[in-house]
Amino acid sequence: MGVQTGVTSEQWARAEASNLGFAEIIPYDEAPDQILDLQSGRLDVIVQDTPYLLYQLKDKPELRVLPMRVGQAYQAKIVFRPNDDQLREQVNKVLAEIIKDGTWAKIYQKWFGVAPSAEDIPSNVGTIQQYPTPKP
Secondary structure, three states: OEEEOOOHHHHHHHHHHHHHOOOOOEEEOOHHHHHHHHHHOOOOOEEOOHHHHHHHHOOOOOOOOOOOOOOOOOOOOOOOOOOOHHHHHHHHHHHHHHHHOOHHHHHHHHHHOOOOOHHHOOOOOOOOOOOOOOOO
16 A cells, blocks of 8 residues: 555554555655556555545546545635735635536536535635644
């Protein structure tokens, strides 16, 4: 099983490899190297974050992606400076519009080669989350 070091799927793969019947985990610094080794037969399987795999494999019909949800669904964030309320509001407005009119789904289909599931469509647009400032 090939895993990229430092990505969210690595920890899961290391914890579950023996349960899935994989005796060896081969670490990779770069994700494209995983895909090349899978294509050449040097690996049986790779574990990688879904958005990356969907994008990279949409033009590789010889490879198949088995979708899995591990823990929470994949989350991405947009970060704004604290006082950038106008920009944040503009981005939220556009996101809400493209989700509602179906543009989000069309973009997702174009880049990932599959239609988005309900979990792949942002549902909390406009929600502001404040994270504590790290102490030095």
